[in-house]
Amino acid sequence: MQLHFTAETSSDGVVDRSFTVGDVPGVLWSPESPAPGAPLLLMGHGGGLHKRAAGLVARARDAVVRDGFHVAAIDAPGHGDRPRSDQDQRWVDAMLQARADGESLAPSIEPYNTSLAERSVPEWRATIDALQSLPEIAEDAPVGYSGMTLASAIGIPLAVAEPRIRAAIFGGVFVYDAVLQAARNLTIPVEFLLPWDDAEISRESGLAVFDAFASEEKTLIAFPGSHFRVPAEQFDTRFFARKLGAGLVSATG
Amino acid sequence: MQLHFTAETSSDGVVDRSFTVGDVPGVLWSPESPAPGAPLLLMGHGGGLHKRAAGLVARARDAVVRDGFHVAAIDAPGHGDRPRSDQDQRWVDAMLQARADGESLAPSIEPYNTSLAERSVPEWRATIDALQSLPEIAEDAPVGYSGMTLASAIGIPLAVAEPRIRAAIFGGVFVYDAVLQAARNLTIPVEFLLPWDDAEISRESGLAVFDAFASEEKTLIAFPGSHFRVPAEQFDTRFFARKLGAGLVSATG
Numbered sequence: 001m002q003l004h005f006t007a008e009t010s011s012d013g014v015v016d017r018s019f020t021v022g023d024v025p026g027v028l029w030s031p032e033s034p035a036p037g038a039p040l041l042l043m044g045h046g047g048g049l050h051k052r053a054a055g056l057v058a059r060a061r062d063a064v065v066r067d068g069f070h071v072a073a074i075d076a077p078g079h080g081d082r083p084r085s086d087q088d089q090r091w092v093d094a095m096l097q098a099r100a101d102g103e104s105l106a107p108s109i110e111p112y113n114t115s116l117a118e119r120s121v122p123e124w125r126a127t128i129d130a131l132q133s134l135p136e137i138a139e140d141a142p143v144g145y146s147g148m149t150l151a152s153a154i155g156i157p158l159a160v161a162e163p164r165i166r167a168a169i170f171g172g173v174f175v176y177d178a179v180l181q182a183a184r185n186l187t188i189p190v191e192f193l194l195p196w197d198d199a200e201i202s203r204e205s206g207l208a209v210f211d212a213f214a215s216e217e218k219t220l221i222a223f224p225g226s227h228f229r230v231p232a233e234q235f236d237t238r239f240f241a242r243k244l245g246a247g248l249v250s251a252t253g
Numbered sequence: 254m255q256l257h258f259t260a261e262t263s264s265d266g267v268v269d270r271s272f273t274v275g276d277v278p279g280v281l282w283s284p285e286s287p288a289p290g291a292p293l294l295l296m297g298h299g300g301g302l303h304k305r306a307a308g309l310v311a312r313a314r315d316a317v318v319r320d321g322f323h324v325a326a327i328d329a330p331g332h333g334d335r336p337r338s339d340q341d342q343r344w345v346d347a348m349l350q351a352r353a354d355g356e357s358l359a360p361s362i363e364p365y366n367t368s369l370a371e372r373s374v375p376e377w378r379a380t381i382d383a384l385q386s387l388p389e390i391a392e393d394a395p396v397g398y399s400g401m402t403l404a405s406a407i408g409i410p411l412a413v414a415e416p417r418i419r420a421a422i423f424g425g426v427f428v429y430d431a432v433l434q435a436a437r438n439l440t441i442p443v444e445f446l447l448p449w450d451d452a453e454i455s456r457e458s459g460l461a462v463f464d465a466f467a468s469e470e471k472t473l474i475a476f477p478g479s480h481f482r483v484p485a486e487q488f489d490t491r492f493f494a495r496k497l498g499a500g501l502v503s504a505t506g
Contacts, residue, residue, distance in 0.1 A: 222473035
């Protein structure tokens with residue numbers, strides 16, 4: 001599928017282009033003068049959020065300016081600019097009701113996240129194909145993936161299925177069997193962020209995911225609080241530059 | 254007690270001065286032109302090592318050049334240039350024998366580390382006093398402490414006793430009640446490094462120490478391997494600059 005740009009702005013050294021690949025809308029942030037072979041970093045949004053969530057945009061622009069990366073985000077099904085199916089809405093309603101009632105989210109979040117991951121993995125792969133066919137992104141550009149909560153439920157199986165993804169940051173993910181099974185097949189360098197006091201996601205389940213990763217290079221980063229707010233300083237801004245190499249930022253002035 | 258410098262060299266922008274405070278030998282690494290009020294970072298060495306262990310020296314010089322810090326290390330009792338008492342030697346022998354026999358280190362390492370901590374805490378405090386009385390180090394210079402294994406067994410009670418220490422990195426420490434009790438009284442920002450597959454220090458005991466820290470700002474960093482070799486990239490080189498402020502490195506040229 002081809003990528004179509006639908007809007008472009010530029011500020012503070014970052015070119016911001018909205019695009020579609022098929023019916024999936026996305027954003028590509030790039031340096032004004034990207035280096036040949038600059039890495040491509042995929043950023044997934046959290047559950048209920050979208051491709052232009054404030055924290056995601058801030059981290060994306062940082063990665064462009066600091067590392068010379070291209071950064072891309074897409075809306076998950078039923079998120080952002082995408083219509084939500086009746087079935088998805090029922091899962092969301094059940095999850096919010098369970099949260100309000102202080103009951104387990106598992107009966108709704110497991111099938112919902114599983115279904116979203118099944119739909120999103122091929123969308124992300126088609127997006128990588130389309131991005132790497134752009135003249136300014138190399139066909140063999142190293143690819144990284146970063147995203148917590150829903151973006152980890154999608155990203156862990158994506159990184160297992162997609163050999164172009166060479167390093168990833170995950171975390172704060174609701175854990176069920178499919179997540180653990182995918183984790184056991186992950187072999188790339190990974191950092192895993194674990195909120196230490198999460199009322200909805202047990203500490204033990206997070207430790208089990210980290211333990212399950214087959215990666216020789218893996219780092220667990222745990223900190224007080226819940227998955228609703230991860231301190232910005234907990235994101236290791238040096239990780240992707242170490243694992244993917246940096247774009248030559250000098251070319252951007 | 255007064256600090257006496259016994260040797261001085263300078264290379265690559267770092268001034269390296271050996272010193273003594275009483276009968277405790279140490280090293281102070283400083284920028285060639287330290288900024289007024291530059292922070293002081295204390296680095297403890299691991300068990301069986303000394304104040305000029307290769308990894309410690311590399312991290313110390315990095316912190317001088319990158320952050321403009323003063324960095325100090327001292328030999329623990331019976332380590333480096335300091336004589337080892339007969340009792341200490343018996344504990345060391347018993348520990349090495351237990352390791353060779355694949356038995357628990359606890360019967361030797363608990364009393365040994367406890368005793369070393371009791372002796373080292375006042376030595377470190379006298380060293381801070383002496384360093385802060387130097388003309389090039391401010392009396393109120395912010396102080397950090399970094400050190401794993403034995404240096405955490407010493408550093409955790411030190412950081413509890415010493416209000417001048419404002420941030421610390423610990424990890425890979427053999428855990429016993431006194432360590433947990435000290436951890437419960439620690440309130441400063443802390444990072445805790447946890448080797449995930451340590452044959453001698455259980456994962457659970459490390460998680461228990463992290464959990465025990467009373468600090469509002471605390472980060473657990475876990476990674477494959479044992480406490481015998483911590484990957485250099487696991488040391489968060491941005492932590493102390495965030496927590497202590499950086500010296501003005503521009504002054505060093």
